[in-house]
Amino acid sequence: MKKFIVGGTIFYMLSPGERVQSNDIDYDCTRHYIIWSVDDSWHIKYKFSQGWENITEQNFETENAAFNFAYEHFQKTQKIWPPR
Numbered sequence: 001m002k003k004f005i006v007g008g009t010i011f012y013m014l015s016p017g018e019r020v021q022s023n024d025i026d027y028d029c030t031r032h033y034i035i036w037s038v039d040d041s042w043h044i045k046y047k048f049s050q051g052w053e054n055i056t057e058q059n060f061e062t063e064n065a066a067f068n069f070a071y072e073h074f075q076k077t078q079k080i081w082p083p084r
Contacts, residue, residue: 004067005029009074013063031077033070035063042066046073 001024002013009031012020016037025032032047041059044066045052055073060066 006074007078009033011035011067011070011074013067031074033074035066035070037063044070044073046070 001015001018001020003026004011004013005026008029010026010029011033012024012035014020014034014036018036020034030048034045034047034052036043038059041061042063042065043059044055046055047053056069058069060069
């Protein structure tokens, strides 16, 4: 598992066949994205305060493409929240 942390958000990139366990989740961060592969495509789930949700039904050809989509989603959500 690879993790990328930015602005209180963690992006988890799972290896093929790997699953996230509850002890893998860093609850110090408020937002989480999981990127994982199924067969030959990559998928994304997002968690803020409630359970995991889909941010797209799109499947991606590469892990990088999935990450870029998730990161763009992250950037859009950051614009919604006013600066502190």
